[in-house]
Ligand SMILES: [Zn+2]
């Protein structure tokens with residue numbers, strides 16, 4: 426592994442080449458959010474008030490799900506402070522944007538800004554990092570999962586993307602709620618309960634069939650879109666002892682129109698260098714990174730990254746190896762021998778092999 430540098434080290438070298446306005450908040454990005462909000466309201470009314478053919482309802486669900494996801498991407502940048510700087514307004518706009526995904530702004534900032542960004546791909550401190558062989562050994566469920574043949578696991582893993590953002594956000598609530606000061610906890614609870622109460626109310630008003638097309642199916646679609654980015658952004662990269670965005674992030678490339686719809690969320694390495702920057706300038710940041718550190722930077726098409734995710738296991742061994750623990754297959758990781766064009770494995774014995782046996786029942 427190359428010598429690791431912090432995101433501040435890279436940012437200090439790139440920022441002199443960027444215009445000052447790149448670091449200013451840009452409220453006009455809210456027009457995009459307003460457009461999505463209007464589409465969502467129109468979608469609810471269309472399904473709620475009309476008796477549509479199921480195929481048309483399905484089409485509306487796809488539009489709603491795509492809009493839920495895109496609002497989440499905007500909520501993400503709003504809560505990084507790229508749109509407005511006033512704290513109460515930032516949180517309010519973030520809450521509206523994350524409402525369909527039912528994530529509160531306080532929880533999000535704690536989970537994402539203060540933990541995922543500060544401790545990216547740290548085995549213990551990044552709440553979004555994938556497990557290590559040690560963790561697998563401690564969980565009966567995960568041990569069972571990793572004994573299933575790879576293709577079934579890959580298929581199930583892709584299906585799981587359709588619910589995992591919602592499940593993970595509930596897990597994050599459980600993990601972090603006790604870390605909020607007692608006087609802040611009611612607000613954090615309210616930010617969780619209010620969206621869910623709204624969706625249950627919608628169920629009562631619309632009835633289950635319409636609610637399925639208006640909320641449940643769009644939520645699954647939005648989960649899948651958001652999670653496909655999150656999964657490709659880090660899960661082919663190694664776990665690292667130093668938070669080096671060029672080592673622990675992957676920028677995926679998508680058609681220009683997708684970047685427009687998703688507020689440039691694909692530029693994830695650039696985002697980890699400058700989380701508070703207007704993402705409009707990420708293509709410029711990318712140019713500078715590729716000029717200065719071409720051999721460290723990771724990028725690939727979104728489709729290639731998804732195929733690589735399908736073909737590789739999701740267990741870390743010694744930080745830089747993705748391994749199939751029961752098959753003794755080692756795949757490396759980006760920057761550590763994993764070639765997304767020709768995914769191959771080596772056969773190697775795990776030192777922790779013994780701890781994966783069923784006799785160790787620590788759970
Ligand atoms: Zn990230």
Ligand SMILES: [Zn+2]
Pocket residue numbers: 501505537542696700
């Ligand atoms: Zn972020």
